[in-house]
Amino acid sequence: MNAHSPVLVTETDILQALPVITYDEIRAASGWSRGKIYKLALKHNARKTEARIRERTAERKARQLESLAALIDTTAKADVLDYLDSLPDECAQLVITSIPYNVGKRYGDGASADQMAFVYFMGWTMQVISECARILKTGGTLFLQVGSTRDETGGLAPLDALLFEPLKKAGLTFQSRVIWTQPHGLTPKGRLSERHETALVFSKGPHPVFNPTPARTPQKGPAKRAFKGERKGQLSSHPLGAWPSNVWTDIGNIGHNHPERTGHPAQFPLELARRAVLLYSMPGDLVIDPFSGSGTTHVACRETGRSFSGCDLFYEDLRAKRLAAVEPDLVSDLPGVSDETLAVWQAEARRVDAPAQADLLDFLP
Numbered sequence: 001m002n003a004h005s006p007v008l009v010t011e012t013d014i015l016q017a018l019p020v021i022t023y024d025e026i027r028a029a030s031g032w033s034r035g036k037i038y039k040l041a042l043k044h045n046a047r048k049t050e051a052r053i054r055e056r057t058a059e060r061k062a063r064q065l066e067s068l069a070a071l072i073d074t075t076a077k078a079d080v081l082d083y084l085d086s087l088p089d090e091c092a093q094l095v096i097t098s099i100p101y102n103v104g105k106r107y108g109d110g111a112s113a114d115q116m117a118f119v120y121f122m123g124w125t126m127q128v129i130s131e132c133a134r135i136l137k138t139g140g141t142l143f144l145q146v147g148s149t150r151d152e153t154g155g156l157a158p159l160d161a162l163l164f165e166p167l168k169k170a171g172l173t174f175q176s177r178v179i180w181t182q183p184h185g186l187t188p189k190g191r192l193s194e195r196h197e198t199a200l201v202f203s204k205g206p207h208p209v210f211n212p213t214p215a216r217t218p219q220k221g222p223a224k225r226a227f228k229g230e231r232k233g234q235l236s237s238h239p240l241g242a243w244p245s246n247v248w249t250d251i252g253n254i255g256h257n258h259p260e261r262t263g264h265p266a267q268f269p270l271e272l273a274r275r276a277v278l279l280y281s282m283p284g285d286l287v288i289d290p291f292s293g294s295g296t297t298h299v300a301c302r303e304t305g306r307s308f309s310g311c312d313l314f315y316e317d318l319r320a321k322r323l324a325a326v327e328p329d330l331v332s333d334l335p336g337v338s339d340e341t342l343a344v345w346q347a348e349a350r351r352v353d354a355p356a357q358a359d360l361l362d363f364l365p
Helices: 011-017 023-030 034-043 050-071 080-085 118-135 159-169 270-280 296-304 316-324 339-347
Strands: 074-076 092-098 136-146 148-150 156-158 173-181 196-203 286-289 307-311
Touching: 011 023, 011 034, 023 034, 050 074, 080 118, 080 307, 092 118, 092 270, 118 136, 118 148, 118 159, 136 159, 136 270, 148 159, 156 159, 159 173, 159 196, 196 270, 270 296, 286 296, 296 307, 296 316
Parallel strands: 074 307, 092 136, 092 286, 286 307
Antiparallel strands: 136 196, 148 156, 173 196
């Protein structure tokens, strides 16, 4: 630094110098490290390449929006990270998927196996989780269905335990850990047989969209009455059923003779996807499955009036055939309403007379 070089003391001095001298010159004049100078510039959008960075960001966003428009209600034949990178920030209300478990299953032509080194698999999975968090809207939900993988020793490791912290570090908020039981499966030697899998439910922000009615179950005591308080003697059970729990016992896995079986080696049942779609999204919302597989999530979306998108490297013909046979639902099921519940509430029905309303024409503009 020569006698004519400026002496930079305050943050304001440095910010004023950024457009006219180099980072190294600022470092020499201020005594700050390059990293500290860059952080200050980043904080105030004063990086030397700020204009170009903004231009590139705008170009990328425009490209992503164009890509999304082309991918609505389709499945891209693409690598999952390339597909997710092509989507704009906060575009999806719900991401529902089941990642490969890295246990050697063969997909598509049989040549592709999900068998990576454990540390590579975990790093790859965390990249997928990070991208899923990015594309979720605030108030959106990630419903991640998982089983067990093999760790670096070859031993079993539950993916819900391995991925819990990475999901939190991706900026997501834990909501539920759904257990769905399976009546059939392999019988191993020397340990208990596996008869359930898990779905981790995380939201972007603490208050996601949540519709309980599609997952309600019939009340065990629909005739139960309040025994004290203002409602003493009145029916106390909810007429639409009990509040849904995180244990789903009525969804079986896709066995060899299951009517939904398509030939995909890791197919999850349609009711699992439907329930998640109905719980965590609204009609018209965009639901994304980045591991589309046999198209189960897409079928659930088409039935329930949601838009969908996803990607997969295989099973194009299988998905097309399934989706061609799908018709949108014309009625909304109420799974928590039983014949017994209806009878109880109908018995409580009473005629109510109200005074005549004013002529509706009085309220018209």
